[in-house]
Amino acid sequence: MEKIEFLDLGQQPITNNFLSNEAPQNEFLYNLRVGYDQATSLVSLMEFIPPIKMFNENYAHRASQSQTMRKAYKELSDNLKKKFKPKSILEIGSNDGVFLKNFNNIINVGVEPCKNLAKITNKIGIKTYSEFWNYNLSNKIINEIGLFDIVYSANTVSHIHDLEDALYSISNILNKNGIFILEDPSLLETLKKVSYDQFYDEHAYVFSIYSLNKIIKDIDLEIFYVEKLNTHGGSNRVYFKKKFGNQKVSNNIDRMISEEKELGINKFETYLDFSKKIKNSKKNLKNLFNIIKDKNKKIIGYGATYKSSTVLNYCKIDKNYIEYFIDTTPNKQGKFTPGTHIPIIDPKDGMNETVDFAFLGAWNFRKEIMNKEIKFIDRGGKFITHVPNPRIL
Numbered sequence: 097m098e099k100i101e102f103l104d105l106g107q108q109p110i111t112n113n114f115l116s117n118e119a120p121q122n123e124f125l126y127n128l129r130v131g132y133d134q135a136t137s138l139v140s141l142m143e144f145i146p147p148i149k150m151f152n153e154n155y156a157h158r159a160s161q162s163q164t165m166r167k168a169y170k171e172l173s174d175n176l177k178k179k180f181k182p183k184s185i186l187e188i189g190s191n192d193g194v195f196l197k198n199f200n201n202i203i204n205v206g207v208e209p210c211k212n213l214a215k216i217t218n219k220i221g222i223k224t225y226s227e228f229w230n231y232n233l234s235n236k237i238i239n240e241i242g243l244f245d246i247v248y249s250a251n252t253v254s255h256i257h258d259l260e261d262a263l264y265s266i267s268n269i270l271n272k273n274g275i276f277i278l279e280d281p282s283l284l285e286t287l288k289k290v291s292y293d294q295f296y297d298e299h300a301y302v303f304s305i306y307s308l309n310k311i312i313k314d315i316d317l318e319i320f321y322v323e324k325l326n327t328h329g330g331s332n333r334v335y336f337k338k339k340f341g342n343q344k345v346s347n348n349i350d351r352m353i354s355e356e357k358e359l360g361i362n363k364f365e366t367y368l369d370f371s372k373k374i375k376n377s378k379k380n381l382k383n384l385f386n387i388i389k390d391k392n393k394k395i396i397g398y399g400a401t402y403k404s405s406t407v408l409n410y411c412k413i414d415k416n417y418i419e420y421f422i423d424t425t426p427n428k429q430g431k432f433t434p435g436t437h438i439p440i441i442d443p444k445d446g447m448n449e450t451v452d453f454a455f456l457g458a459w460n461f462r463k464e465i466m467n468k469e470i471k472f473i474d475r476g477g478k479f480i481t482h483v484p485n486p487r488i489l
């Protein structure tokens with residue numbers, strides 16, 4: 097793969113490295129750069145960070161922390177049961193089991209390299225392999241359990257560096273008529289929303305349907321349906337079958353690829369333009385923060401997301417701008433944001449009368465958050481977002 101760089105987001109930390117100490121010694125930083133591959137139109141980080149630095153026994157993110165996602169996983173589970181009547185399901189990147197626990201009546205198996213998370217699902221009776229997904233692991237699971245009717249993977253394949261091996265191993269573990277469902281942030285939406293915070297250490301790739309279609313060329317997988325989702329700032333749910341599998345191929349795939357091509361997803365110039373928009377976004381966000389700060393108003397962060405780490409570190413927004421972040425995730429509370437060292441506290445302690453503005457780190461849950469924070473809004477509190485352009489909501 098010949099990547100050409102189009103974006104430099106500066107020195108960035110490991111996004112999962114929520115710090116116990118406000119002034120850490122030797123915090124690991126690297127230069128986050130993003131590139132484009134001419135042959136496949138695949139967008140990826142120029143350099144990958146060793147997986148073990150990111151996915152370990154201290155993984156903070158819990159997929160079950162938002163009502164939006166709990167509901168989305170439940171709905172998907174109901175639909176899959178109705179439509180495909182699977183007897184077995186494997187999830188790659190099973191996190192805390194928020195999806196798999198809906199399949200207690202069939203063979204449900206997780207793969208989750210983060211040991212603290214795998215412990216949770218093993219405890220509730222979901223057999224979970226705490227290993228990185230690869231060909232060897234696929235064979236081990238085939239030997240111990242067998243082939244699967246459905247393989248599901250949300251927000252995980254985009255994190256696996258050896259894509260070809262990951263997809264080949266999925267095809268390996270599927271039944272003849274089995275299906276694979278991939279769910280990851282959409283490149284089209286990232287470009288439209290200028291949501292450059294989809295780029296961070298864990299997100300090795302941001303996929304388009306166009307590039308996925310090229311990558312699977314030599315693998316026994318074929319896309320047969322695509323759904324657009326609002327989750328995680330705009331994602332694609334892509335359904336794959338084996339080449340001789342019995343599912344009918346929908347014509348919505350061609351339509352989606354045409355839409356992507358219309359936006360120039362397969363042209364390098366599109367990314368140069370995107371990069372210019374990002375630089376502008378940084379300038380405008382910083383201006384907005386400065387204007388608010390000059391009026392002596394109190395700004396907090398809402399949702400210490402991995403995504404927001406890119407924004408804060410790229411725009412150099414630290415404690416001088418954001419007093420603290422609130423986040424419902426217990427593993428993040430009492431810690432400090434990576435790179436920018438802003439304290440993270442329990443929303444119960446932080447969402448009070450003194451707050452004037454809240455920067456939406458979790459802008460992807462804007463609706464859920466705004467519904468929840470009626471009191472804050474009613475007393476004149478305002479949210480700040482950088483998506484699709486920096487502004488006060």
Ligand code: DWN
Binds near residue numbers: 162163402403423425
């Ligand atoms: O791909 C990934 C996604 C799915 O999850 C991972 N690589 C890492 C992680 O990324 P993220 O942190 O950007 O994901 P979320 O799901 O946007 O994070 C939302 C955060 O906001 C959580 O820490 C929970 C928090 N939150 C909150 O404090 N109050 C969320 C809601 C809705 C709330 O009301």
